[in-house]
Amino acid sequence: MSIKVENLSFSYLQSTGERVEALTNVSFSLEAGAFVGVMGPVGSGKTTLIQLLAGLRVPTSGRIYINGADINGRGYDRNRLRQTVGIVFQEPEHQLFAPTVEKDVAFGLKYSGLDPQEVTARVRWALATMGFDYDKIRHQSPLALSGGEKRRVAIAGVIVTKPQVLILDEPIAGLDPSGRDNFLRFLTQMNQAGTIIILVSHNMEALADYTRHLLVLERGRLVDSGPTREVFIRLKQRTTGFHGETGAQRIATRLAGCGLAHPAAVVTYADLLSALKQELTGGGRG
Amino acid sequence: MRTLPTGQYLPGHSFLHRLDARAKLLCLFLLMAAVIGAPSLWGYALVLAVVALLILLSGLPLRSAVAPVRGVYLFLLVIWLMNALFFDGEDVLFSWGIIQLTRGGMEQGFRVAANVVLVLILGNLLTMTTLPTQVAAALASLTKPLARVGVPTEEVGMIISVAIQFIPTLLEEAELIKMAQTARGARFESKKLVERATSLLPLVVPIFVSAFRRAEELALAMEARGYRYARNRTKRQANPLALADYLALAVCALICLAQFFVRR
Numbered sequence: 001m002s003i004k005v006e007n008l009s010f011s012y013l014q015s016t017g018e019r020v021e022a023l024t025n026v027s028f029s030l031e032a033g034a035f036v037g038v039m040g041p042v043g044s045g046k047t048t049l050i051q052l053l054a055g056l057r058v059p060t061s062g063r064i065y066i067n068g069a070d071i072n073g074r075g076y077d078r079n080r081l082r083q084t085v086g087i088v089f090q091e092p093e094h095q096l097f098a099p100t101v102e103k104d105v106a107f108g109l110k111y112s113g114l115d116p117q118e119v120t121a122r123v124r125w126a127l128a129t130m131g132f133d134y135d136k137i138r139h140q141s142p143l144a145l146s147g148g149e150k151r152r153v154a155i156a157g158v159i160v161t162k163p164q165v166l167i168l169d170e171p172i173a174g175l176d177p178s179g180r181d182n183f184l185r186f187l188t189q190m191n192q193a194g195t196i197i198i199l200v201s202h203n204m205e206a207l208a209d210y211t212r213h214l215l216v217l218e219r220g221r222l223v224d225s226g227p228t229r230e231v232f233i234r235l236k237q238r239t240t241g242f243h244g245e246t247g248a249q250r251i252a253t254r255l256a257g258c259g260l261a262h263p264a265a266v267v268t269y270a271d272l273l274s275a276l277k278q279e280l281t282g283g284g285r286g
Numbered sequence: 287m288r289t290l291p292t293g294q295y296l297p298g299h300s301f302l303h304r305l306d307a308r309a310k311l312l313c314l315f316l317l318m319a320a321v322i323g324a325p326s327l328w329g330y331a332l333v334l335a336v337v338a339l340l341i342l343l344s345g346l347p348l349r350s351a352v353a354p355v356r357g358v359y360l361f362l363l364v365i366w367l368m369n370a371l372f373f374d375g376e377d378v379l380f381s382w383g384i385i386q387l388t389r390g391g392m393e394q395g396f397r398v399a400a401n402v403v404l405v406l407i408l409g410n411l412l413t414m415t416t417l418p419t420q421v422a423a424a425l426a427s428l429t430k431p432l433a434r435v436g437v438p439t440e441e442v443g444m445i446i447s448v449a450i451q452f453i454p455t456l457l458e459e460a461e462l463i464k465m466a467q468t469a470r471g472a473r474f475e476s477k478k479l480v481e482r483a484t485s486l487l488p489l490v491v492p493i494f495v496s497a498f499r500r501a502e503e504l505a506l507a508m509e510a511r512g513y514r515y516a517r518n519r520t521k522r523q524a525n526p527l528a529l530a531d532y533l534a535l536a537v538c539a540l541i542c543l544a545q546f547f548v549r550r
Binding site for chain 2: 087107112
């Protein structure tokens with residue numbers, strides 16, 4: 001599994017006649033097993049990028065290759081794309097519609113060609129993965145569930161196709177801390193099983209702790225990319241533009257003012273803890 | 287992301303933008319009456335000239351101003367054909383079974399199609415140069431006398447205003463839901479009619495649920511901010527009609543009168 005994005009641009013015409021450049025010349029490539037974070041200020045083109053990656057919009061120019069095939073090329077099988085790339089939008093719980101949880105989760109398999117037993121097995125697996133007891137919940141109306149349960153059912157409806165690429169737009173916004181951690185751990189498991197994860201988030205801690213690579217967008221341009229730690233360190237040194245910073249980085253900066261911890265090396269709370277341990281056990285800068 | 291739909295307000299400072307919404311609404315009614323009452327082709331020519339002048343005065347691009355017509359041209363063609371081929375006229379040009387092409391039918395078809403086109407453009411000019419909230423406020427203001435006979439004009443005005451304001455939000459949400467369901471494998475673009483109709487279910491249910499959720503949230507928010515049913519709300523500012531508004535009304539009234547009093 002590989003994704004290659006070449007000079008991707010997307011613009012649209014507003015009713016005022018003004019052309020808006022949502023993305024400009026974005027290029028990157030991802031290999032199997034990638035866990036990538038996409039960050040940037042509001043309006044930087046993050047959502048547009050993932051919609052293009054999922055084949056939901058057609059780029060103004062540029063190409064997206066999945067396993068070497070141009071997804072916007074002639075003759076590309078859109079159904080195959082839907083089974084390969086799963087996308088979880090913001091507030092996915094608002095997309096539920098079927099009379100029962102089972103039917104809603106199975107919706108994505110409608111055109112998959114799987115036999116009914118396999119569909120049931122997939123639905124059972126997806127619901128179990130999201131922490132549900134299949135037999136208890138299958139006949140319930142998805143609209144009658146609690147907010148957190150609705151979200152988990154909606155995500156089960158996306159992972160049921162076992163996508164090789166899973167794209168998520170702010171999936172942890174609005175989740176309580178334990179729900180957030182459980183969900184991020186689930187993403188790690190999916191990733192370890194070989195799924196490419198693309199996570200769009202404003203949550204710096206989640207990006208720092210879970211992703212291995214970062215793409216930073218600003219005004220539709222890819223302004224930085226690379227291993228997560230390196231990107232966070234570079235972002236902290238930026239004097240203009242988007243300035244993503246983790247909580248640990250902010251604390252380290254404060255501590256540096258007191259002569260404790262070296263801020264440049266700290267990105268996550270684990271880094272901070274080890275830096276403080278080093279200071280307190282006398283192995284620091286002195 | 288979505289480009290705004292036809293008829294959506296376009297900010298501007300043109301003569302039409304600056305006119306009071308009440309005056310524009312009244313002018314629209316007068317000109318619509320003038321269109322419907324046009325006695326002859328000359329009558330239509332007069333309204334067409336007025337519409338052309340209004341497009342110039344609106345400062346809108348011609349494409350935007352006449353955009354609604356582009357969406358209904360097939361409908362207009364059908365209207366014209368139905369009238370031209372089935373109108374019971376005397377001046378028969380061609381006849382085959384129950385179908386007969388008459389000069390009177392062709393004229394009648396033209397009149398109906400012209401009525402639709404001109405009314406659509408006039409309505410579009412109003413909505414593209416007037417904020418939806420201003421239209422709603424103008425409606426509430428113009429219907430105020432009905433409050434004396436028990437019609438809840440304030441509430442109706444508020445309902446219209448809220449409904450209008452939610453249209454772009456719901457359209458945007460509909461597009462996002464459509465995209466999400468497409469990603470899950472929904473086939474909205476299917477050419478098979480039955481498949482296409484059933485495929486709308488994943489779109490319709492979430493939109494309705496969302497609309498009800500938003501309505502409930504808005505009702506609670508309005509209540510929390512002090513909105514009460516059947517209390518006369520104070521206006522932040524009172525805007526009397528300006529000279530330009532009266533002039534526009536007078537011109538439109540004259541055009542309307544001319545259509546009704548000039549003989550064919």
